[in-house]
Amino acid sequence: MEGIVAQVKSLAQGVDGATHNSILQSLRELYLSLETRQDTMQRISYAHLEPILVKIGLDLNLFNILAESETPLTIGQLCDRTSAASDLLVGAVKETGEDTFMANNITKHLSDSLAPALLALPEFLAQTKYQDITSPVNTPLQKAFNTDLPGFLWAQTQPDVFRYFNQFMMAQHADMPHWLDSYPIEQRSQGLEPEQTLFVDIGGGIGHQCMALRERLPTVKNKVILQDLDVVVAQAIKHEGVEAMAYDFWQPQPIKGGRFYYMRNIMHDYPEEKAVIILKNVISALGTDSVILIDDMVLPGSGVHFHATQIDITMMSVLASHERTITQWYALIEKAGLKIKQIYTYNTRYDSVLECVPAE
Incomplete structure (x- = not known):
């Protein structure tokens, strides 16, 4: 043995x-x-x-x-x-x-978990007659933590949970391939106007992706902007090449004509109708050479690895959302008025960058 x-x-x-x-x-x-x-x-x-x-x-x-x-x-x-x-x-x-x-x-x-919400899932499904979970204010999370708030707003009322969440978002991709290793960022960054913003990280947490981009493109001096709620950007890592901006992605995007509008693990937090609203708020800011980069899982139609299905069930239990198959991604992007130019899958967990532009 x-x-x-x-x-x-x-x-x-x-x-x-x-x-x-x-x-x-x-x-x-x-x-x-x-x-x-x-x-x-x-x-x-x-x-x-x-x-x-x-x-x-x-x-x-x-x-x-x-x-x-x-x-x-x-x-x-x-x-x-x-x-x-x-x-x-x-x-x-x-x-x-x-x-x-x-x-x-x-x-x-090890990091903290949302175990109470998952433990509440069996009873919740029994009470709802095993129907789809579609409302972010009616999930096992509300039952487990006795709250009427949606998951992210509830987390903001819990300092320890919110701190653990930001740490988890930092650590979950540790020792894994990075999206910048697969996406042709150097090529796509050519031809910037002097005052054009290079990169807007929407809902970017405390700034790790912005810093990674700065390190990848040290000679490009155009602005790199980190956007998140004020309570999040207050915890942002200080970096001389990154500008932190308080922004709620339910509002129209204030940075106009940037080259890259990047969203990491944002779409999988929301059901389709909410995801479309977020995307349309970005579309309103796009210039002629702008692209939207969606960094999320893109699942195959069958044979999905159990690691991905575990995350999928967690999204359902705490946010009434889910991971998406490639077919579901094409449907969502089309509904928002965009088209997918290319998908760059950069690790075996199906993490991918969907490069999107307005539909013609």
Whole structure:
């Protein structure tokens, strides 16, 4: 058995993303095929414990403590640093000896979750007779957190949740290929007018994509503008080459005639009628050489990887939205009055840049 494990680990070393995902999928299918009835019942019955224990670890700052330590820590040391009883110190960590633990690769990448909304999904669907979730103010999130606010507005009332969300948006693509590696940004940036804005990052969070663009195009001095709600841009990372602007994308776009209007993981947050409104507010600002770049998942029509379906269910549960297939994307873009020039898929999770211009 140890030889088989070693062989699989060796096979997974240094492979590309597609091969890595293929190995994981094969191992998952192998595991499920070997389960006994008792194994299956155990896995399903206790699946909810993992996010709950992760939440406890986050509340105790346990993962950061372990990740920052160069040596394993005893249970006594962890108790001293967390003020928690030893029986509660559980989570995704590596046991190196009796009552001694250290960080593993999972520990170093954990972030907070929306587990309560997902746990409320079964009861919510039963109450709604298993109909589509179409209203952003009537989802399992409202039930779980006892609120009438849509997901993003509710998050803004929860400082810790909002901070975790911004951190998650920063970390979710860590160690993954970047959209700038696939989209021909250098070529598309040619011929700018002196006063023309280069890049407008709509709903861009705290500015990571703007900074990445600046690093990719260091000699292009045209403006790079980060746009988000005032409460978000107040937390923006300071960068001398990035201008932060408070903007609500439900209003007409104030920056006219820019070259690139970029939206990362915005469209998947909203059902079609809301997404169309957002897009039309951008269209009103386009110049003759402007393009809209939509950075989102573009799913195939079949055989979708389970990582994507997990995110799809989460979008449904908290925002009444979903990830879109390529057919659904073409329908949405056409409905907004645009056309897709080209789709650039840049990783195995189906993350893609849809390059869009006004329909002729």
